[in-house]
Amino acid sequence: MYPSITDLSKFSDNVALISPAEGLQITYADLLERVRRKQAELPSRRSLVFIQAKNSVESIVNYLAVLAAGHPVHILEDLDSDKGQALVAHYRPNLMISEDNIQNGDNTPIDLHPELEILLSTSGSTGTAKFVKLSQQNMASNAHAICEYLGLTSADRAFCHLKPYYSFGLSIINSHLMCGGSLVLSDHSMIDDAFWTDLQDTGATSFSGVPYNFETLLHRGFDPARFPALRYATQAGGKLDAQMVRHFSEAFGACGKEFVVMYGQTEAAPRISWLPANLAPKHPDSIGKAIPGGRLYLVDSEGNQITDTHAEGELAYEGPNVMMGYAENRDALASDETPARLLTGDIAKRLDGDLFRIVGRSSRFIKPFGVRIGLDEVQSLIKERHPLSAVTGTDQELILGLEGDHDLDLQEELRGLCVTRFGLPAAVITVKFFDKLPLLANGKIDFRAIIEQPGTQPSVGFFTWLGAKISEALGFTDRQSETVMEAFYNALQTDRISSDKSFEDLGGDSLSYVALSLELERLLGDNLPENWTSMPLGALEDIRETRALSINA
Template identity: 40%
Template sequence: MTAQPELARIAFADLARHGDRPAVYTPDGVLSYRELASLVDHVAARLGTGRRLVVLAARNDLDSLVGYLAALSAGHPLLLAPADKPDALASLMDAYDPDVLLRPGDGGGIPLLEERRRGTRHELHPELALLLSTSGSTGSPKLVRLSQANLTANAEAIAEYLHIGPEDRAATTLPLHYCYGLSVINSHLVRGAGLVLTDLSVVDPCFWDLFRERRATSFAAVPYTFDLLERVGFAGKDLPHLRYVTQAGGRLAPEKVRFWAETGQRRGWDLFVMYGATEATARMAYLPPDLAVDHPESIGVPVPGGTFRIEPVEDLADGELVYTGPNVMLGYAEQPADLALGREIHELRTGDLARQHPNGLYQVAGRRSRFVKIVGLRVDLGQVEKIFAEMGITAAAAGSDDGLVVAVEGDHDGGMLAKTLAGAIGLPRAAVVIHPVEALPRLATGKVDYPAVLLLAVGAASAAPAPAPAAAAARTAAPAGAAEGPAPAGPAAAGTDIRRIFMDALECSSVADGDTFVSLDGDSLSYVAVSVRLEQVLGQLPPDWHLIPVQELERRRKPKRRRIVSFLETSIVVRAAAIVCIVATHVELFMFQTAHLLFAVAGYNFARFQLAEARRPRLRRQLRGAARIVVPSVAFIALAYLLTDHYTVANIFLLNAMVGPQEVTTQWHFWFVELLVYILLAMAALMAVPWVDRWERRAPFAFALGLVAIALLARYDIVDPGLPKPPPVFWIFALGWALARARTHLHRLTVSAITLLTLPGFFNSTVREATVAAGILLLVWVPALPVPAVLRKVTGWLAAASLYIYLTHWLVYPVLLPINPVLAVAGSLVLGVGYWALCRWLPGAAAGAWARRGAALRRTPGSSAARNAS
C-alpha cells in the first residue's frame, strides 16, 4: 500500500463546487452537480480510503460515470475496460489482477462493486491515477500510466481552446473507456458544463431527437463518423444549439476536412480537427477552425501548455514529431509490477514524421512504426501476426485508416478467422478482411511484401461477387439443354439481393422479413458497407433505412435514375442570383436591383459564422473576415485608379462614402464594399464590449431585434447616420442577423413581418422592394433550393466570388457592352470568378515559395539557417 495522493490536483473530480448547475442529461432526466457529487461520494466511501487497483467495465451510462469519478476522487488507480467486450475485460483481469471490479448496475447511478480482496496486493505509485489501453486498442497488452496532473492539465487545455463554458453540453458519441471519449467528459466537468449521456449512434434518429431536446452544443467524431453523418443528412439538420464538432482518432482526408469545415461555416458551427494519443492523455494539437478550409492537411498548433519539436531522422526529409507538456504520461505498464513505477519519460516521441510550415502549423507526413489507426483504435500489426502465430498460422498483417487486411497461408475459413481476430483486438467485424493464400507475397529480399498484402483487399473489392449458393445449386440442377441467362429482374430477385447484402456484411445465416439492420447487430462500419451496396439495388436510401424491415426495403426497390436536380443552401443560391442580377442591371440587360439583398445575406452569415467563439478569439476572427474583404478590394481599386480616371485616392482607402461628393458619380461604384466594411468593423467593435457580448449570448434573437429597432431610426430619418449619399443599409444587415437567430416559428414570423412592414417605400420602386423582400423571405422559410445538377458547381462559384465579381465588373462590362450585352454579363462573371480564384491561390503560393526558400537556405552550407538547425 502507498500513501494517499494529493487529490485536489484532479480538478474535474471536485464536483460539488458547481452546485445546482446541470451536470448530466439523460433521456429520463437531469442530474445536478450536487446530486452527481452525492452519488460519487457514496461510491467512493464504499471503495474505502486505502488505495487499491480498481477495474471499471465501462459503458456510456450514469453508473459508469459515477464509478469513474468515485475511483478518481477517492485516489484509487483506475483501469478502464469496455463493458461490451468480455474477452478484453477477462484478459485485463488476468493480466493485472485488480482488487476491485466495478460494473454498470441498473442505471440508477450506483455501479455494482465486486471486492476481490479487502486490501491490495499491488504497490501503487502515489501519482498513478488512470490506466488506459494505448489509443483505445486492446490488441496490445501495454497500458498507459497517467497521473492526476496529466488528467487535469489535458482537461484544462482542451477546455481552453474549445472555449468550454458552463452553458455547453456535449453529447457522448464515443465510449467512456476510449481516451478521446474520456477527454470530452473531463474537459466539460472541469468547467461545470453538461454531458448529454447516451450510447445511441449518430445513425439513430433518436440520437438527434435527444440532441435537440437537451440542447447539446457539441459532439466528438472519429473519421468514420463523418461517413455516417453524410449518410444521415447531417449537413441539412436543424441543430440550433450546436456550437462545434471535434474530430480526432485518426487522419481525416483533407478534402473531407475542407468539406465539413465549409459546411460548419454555412450552418453556424465550428470544426476542430485535433491530433493526439493516449500517451498524451488524449490531446497534443488542434487546428483553429478558421484555418481548416485553407489548411485542411494540417494538425494545427500545440495545445495550451504543450510544445513540439521535430527531430531529424536519417535518410528522411521529414523528422519525428516530439511532444513535451504536462499531459505526457508517466510511462507504460506491461505487468502489475510496473504500477509502482514513477515518471519514466518527460517527452513523447510520437512515431509520426512531420514538418512545420512557415505559418507555424504542423503537418504529419507519415509513421515510422507499424501501427495503424482504424475507427480511432490503434492496432499493432505485429501483435496481429503474433495472434495468428499462436494459432499455428503464418500471417502477414497490413492496414490503413480504412481497415485491417491479413494474408494467411493455407486453406482456412477466412470468415471465421476474421470474426475471431475482430473480437480479440476490439475492432468491428466489418473492418477486418482475411485472405487465405498459398504463400505470403514476398520481396526479392525474402521480406514480406506488405503493400502487396494491402492490395489484396483492393483486388477483392474490384472482383465480381461470387454467385449465391442457392443460385449455383439451381444452375447445377438445371435440365440438359436449358439456356443459362440472367436472373429475372423482378421483386424476388431484388429481395434476394437485399437479403444477401445483409447476410454477407453482418454474417447472418438467415434474414427474416421483420429484421432490420439494427436488429441484426449492425455497427458503424457495417452501416457504410451495407448502405453503399443497398444503394446499388434501391437507389437513394431513406434516412432511416437502418430501422426499416427487410421486407419493406424489398418493396421500395426503384430503378436507378441519374439525378438532374440537386439542392443548395438558400443563402448560396440567393448570393449567386443577386450578383448576376446586379451585373445584368448595370448592363441594362434586365432590371432587378439586388445589392441590398446582399446586405441581408451578409448579416445572416455574420451572425452564423462570426459569433460562435469566445470574445477575444471572435474579435480576431471578425477582423480577419473584414481583412478578406478589404485586401482584395483595395488591391483592385488601386489598379482601377491607375488604369482609369474614374476614381480617387479616397476610393482606394474605402473612404468615398465619408468624404466623397454628394452627387452620384463613378466614385460611388464601390459604395457597397465601403458600407459593408464599415458595418463589419463597427460590429466587431460592438461585440468586443463584454456586457454586449454577454447580452447577445443570453438572448441572441432579442439582441438582434434590438439592433433592427435601433437601425430603423436611420431608415425612417429619425437619426442621421452622417454619410453623404447612400441610404441607410444597416437595418437590412441587422434583419439578416435576426433571421439567422430565428429558431422558432414565432421568430420567423416576426422577421417576416418586419420585412414586409419596413421595405415598402424604402426604394420608391415596388419591383425592387418586392425582389429584396422575396430574397429575405426565402432565407427565412426555405432552407435549400433546387438547382439543376449541371449548374451546381457554377452556382457555388458565383456565390463565393460575388464580392470579386462586384469589384471587377465595373471595368469589364464597359469594354464588352458595345459588342453584346449578354457577352458583357458573362465576361464580367467569368473575370470576377477568375479574380476570386487568383486571390485564393496567391496566399498558398506565397507560403509555398517561402517554404521552398527556407528549405533552400537550410540546405545551403554555412548559412545561418543551417547553423541554427544543427
C-alpha cells in the same frame, strides 16, 4: 498544479449530468453528494480498481468517487466479457465496480505509484494487457488545455456518445467537468433518430466523432444549421480525408459554428494538437498546432531535432500530459517512466507557422474507426494458426497476407479471430493469398506489395474518400452483391440474417450503415426508402426485384 476534475463544489447549481434515457438531470451539488456517498463505500487503503463504465449517471458517479478516494482506476467496457476477465486475471485488481455492484477482488496489497491515477488500454476496446499509465497531472493538464483552446465555459453542454473507456470519450467528460459544463449522456449511435432528437431537445452545444462518424454524417446529408444550440463539433481518432475536413468546415462555418480537427494519442491523455476552425479551409490536411502547454517538433532517425522547414521527420511531443510510461503487469504500477518526449510513430512535415501535417507512419499500428490496432499483436495471433503469414493494413482496413492456396474456411476462421479479439467489424478485415509472400531485397516482408495486391476474397471495406466523388469511393471491394440478402451478409457477417429481419433487428450500426446504404442504392436505386433501416429484408428484396424487372422490360 491544475485543478482536479473531482473539485465539484465550486459549480453548485450548474447542471452537471443529463441522461435522457434515465430521465435524470443532476446538478453539481447533487453529483457531489452522490459521489461522497459512493466514496464512503470504498476502502481507505489505496487500491487498484477496475470500473465497468458506460454513458450513464451511475458510471460517472463511480468514476469520480474512485478518483476522489485516490484509487488508481482502469475503465473497461464489460467486466464479464472474455477480454474483461482476462484483464482481471492478469492484473488482479483489489476492487471491481459495475453500475450497481462493488465486488472485492484480490486482497493482496499492490505497490502503486503515488501519482498514478488512470490506466487506459493502448488499443481502445481491444482488451490488450498493455496499459498507458496516466497521473493526475497528465489528466488535469490535458483537460485544462482542451478547455482553453475550445473556449469551454459552464454554458457548454457536450453530447457524450463516445465510450468512457476510450480516451477521446473520457477527455470530453474530464474537460467539461473541469469547467463546470454539462454532459448529455447517450448510448445512441449517429444512425439512430434518438441521437438527433436528444441532441436537439437537450440543447447540446457540441458533439464529437471519429472519422467513420463523419463519413456517416456526410452520406446522411447532415446540416449543422438544423441545430441552433450547437456551437461546434470536434473530430479525432484517426485521419479524416482532407475533402471531408473542408466540407464540414464550410458547412459549420456557413451557419456560424466551428468544426475542429484534433490529433492525439492515449499516451498524451490524449490530446496533442488542434486545428483552429478558421485554418481548416486552407489546411484541411493538417493536424494543427500543439495544444496549450505542449510542444511539437520533428526528429530524424537519430533522434536529433529537425529545423529545416518542410523537411520530414518523426513527430515528437513534449508536455505535462505525457504518460508515466506503460504497464504490462502489476509490478509496473509502482514506477514512473515518463519519457523526456513522446515519439508518436507518425512521420510529419512542418507547414507554415506552427502547423504540422502527417505524411506517413513509422510504427506498426493502424487506427480503423479510431481504435488503435497493433499490427504485431495481430501478427502473433495469426501466426499461431498460420505461420506463413504477414499482417499489415491502413486506417481503412486490416490486411492478412497468407502464403498458400486459397482456403475459404481458413480465411473466415482468421477473420473471425480478429473480429472476436480486436472488436473490428468483419467488413474491414481483408485476407489475401500469395504463392509466396512478397519480399524486399533484404529478405524482409514487402508490406507495401501486400497492401497493393488486390484482395482475393469477397469482402467489404471502407476506402479513402476521393474528391468530389467521395460517395463512389466508399463501398464494396472485389465483388458486388447480387441480392439484398447477400449485401446484408457481406456488411454484417452474421448468420441471423433472414427475410423478416431488418438492419436494426440485426444490430447494424454506423460502422456498416454507410457501406450498406451505398450498396443498396446500387441494388434498389438512388432513392432509398427513408425507413430502410427498419424494413424487413424481404420488403427490400421486393423493391430490388421490381426495379430489375422494369430495367429489363
